[in-house]
Structure formats: C-alpha cells, structure tokens
Amino acid sequence: MTPPVTHPVPTQDRHPNLSVPLPGLWPVAVRTAELTRGSLLRCGPGVRPAGWPDTPRVRLAALDPWIAPGHIAVLTTAAWVWGVISEPGHPLHTTTAGRRRGSRNAPPGVRVHQFWTPDADTVQFGAAAVTTPGRTLCDLLRLTEEFTRLHRRACRLLRYRLAWDAPRISAALASGAAPYRARALERLRQL
Secondary structure, three states: OOOOOOOOOOOOHHHOOOOOOOOHOOOOHHHHHHHOOOOEEEEEEEEEOOOOOOOHHHHHOOOOOOOOOEEOOHHHHHHOOOOOOOOOOOOOOEEHHHOOOOOOOOOOEEEEOOOOOOOEEEEEEOEEEOOHHHHHHHHHHHOOOOOOOHHHHHHHHHHHHHOOHHHHHHHHHHHHHOOOOHHHHHHHOOO
C-alpha cells in the first residue's frame, strides 16, 4: 500500500501576513464614536482597535497619520514604539531614510531629522519603520540635547531588554557616527 500523496502547504497560507488596521485615517466623527463606544483605545497621539495588543507593530501603526512614507521613527518616538516610555513625546521624531531631504510640509507636531540610518538599524512594520532597540539606545545617548530622567530610564530599559553590557554599548557607539560620541559615553557612565 502506498502512502497518500500530500502537498506541503505554503508557509504564507498557514501564517498570513496580517496588517494592523489604520483607524487613524478614519473620519474624526467615526473615530470619536468608536472611542466612546470602547472599540478604539488611545495609543499615543493615535488610536488602536481594542482587540489588538499593545505591541511595537500596533504602536507604530497608530502613528501612521504622522509618519510620512519613507520616514523612520527615532529617538523618544522609537523608544515609545518599543514600549520603554509611556508617551512618544511632543514633537514626534522621525528621520528620512537615506538622509534624503524631508518634506517641508511635515504634519504639525512632527520634527523631521536627517540622520543616516542604515537598513540594518531599522525594523520595517508594514509601510512604517522604526530604529532597532540597539540603535534607539545609542541615539538617545548620543543625540538628545538634554539627558533627562525619562531618557535615562528609557536607556536603562532598552539596555536591560537587549542584555547589553557597557562594553557592548561602547562598541556600538564607536561603530556609529562620530558626533557627540564623548557625550554619549559620559551618559553611558551615568546609567
């Protein structure tokens, strides 16, 4: 007796690529009604469906109305996406991919930077992108003008989540851009 012939099920059929709904693009009246009804919840400056978990993918999708295509969430905005701070801050911080010049018409409440961010330092969730937790840690140490208690706590949580020791963070800072490296190393000693 010969065994029955089976055909392998393609991976994409078993695990479809689910995308997060974008209620931030719905009309204001519909969003308000759904917030009142409880089917939408506040998620940073945006909203998320109540049935969707509070994950980095969902948080980044909640920022969709503010993050232009081809832009990457950085600094405290990225730290919020990774769940190490409670609010993304104001303004939201993004950078253009590949140091391209940003649009002069950024949405209100968004600051567009021109950081060099290699693809290896970003995570793409659907159409939006965010810097990796390691890159976010290094950026917070290096690029924030004032290093507040909020920044220090976010760096500690990112460091804990990554399980990076001080030499590993120092090596990551050394391999990155030179500006503000000494300031970043001093802040690392304060953690």
